[in-house]
Amino acid sequence: MTVLFDFKLVFTQIPKILRYLPITLEIAAASTVFSLIIGFLAALVKIKKIRVLSQIVSFYVSFTRGTPIIVQLYTTYYGIPMILQYINRQYGLNLNVNGIPPIVFALVALALNDGAYTSESIRAAILSVEKGQMEAAQSIGMTTFQTLKRIIVPEALVVALPSLGNAFIGMIKGTSLVFTCAVVEMTAAGRMMASRNFRYFEMYVSLAVIYWVITMVVSRLLLLWEKKLKCNERQVPGLDQGARAQEMV
DSSP: OOOSOOHHHHHHSHHHHHTTHHHHHHHHHHHHHHHHHHHHHHHHHHHHTOTTHHHHHHHHHHHHHTSOHHHHHHHHHHHHHHHHHHHHHHHTOOOOGGGSOHHHHHHHHHHHHHHHHHHHHHHHHHHTSOHHHHHHHHHTTOOHHHHIIIIIHHHHHHHHHHHHHHHHHHHHHHGGGGGGGTOOOHHHHHHHHHHHHTOHHHHHHHHHHHHHHHHHHHHHHHHHHHHHHHHHHHTSTTOOHHHHHHHHO
16 A cells, blocks of 8 residues: 655655755855845935936836746746847847856846845845934045945944845745756755655655755854844944044044
8 A cells, every 4th residue: 555645755855855955055145145236236226316227226126026036037047048149139249048057047036036125125224324423434534435334334234134134044945946947956856856756745845844944044043143243233332423433444
């Protein structure tokens, strides 16, 4: 009689799935870095209210947040080659469309998707920094870049870290969809393994356990980082805004 649910199989196939964990983490980490850059630039554009660019950013955020990530993955996977083919025909170039690694499509789609969400978190965090500190920094001759690097970003990071941490956790789970771009990570590998014995349910339970453990570990690390940042903030009590800005110079 066929066993309805093979409990032992759930745990015996976990080591096989974990061979693809580095790919999952690499995609999540790289996409998060690019999304932070995109989100930070988009947040600055909206804060400064730059003409034209602000409207483009608003459309980008609205469109990205209003469409499913899987649709964006498919759009990227089929859209980028079409754009490159158009460029080849229009300008007589010979760009190798077929030579693009599938992981590139996944990184672009995930970074753009997450960048739309993180831009709002970063914008809110930057606006939470007291204007007096920025004015104090400018009064002692600090440049805009120095003000961002030494005052605004460190303080905004404390505010934005919980949201950014949740975004990173969501990114790890979002990598389970990159099989649509022909990238073999943990979920895609699990599906292929399950196709050999048709034990799909056990495989998905195994994947659920792995993602759950990863999420708990990352959440704990982010919580420790957040506590450390807050402790560092409290190590400079009693400094007024001007003195603090002067100290950072």
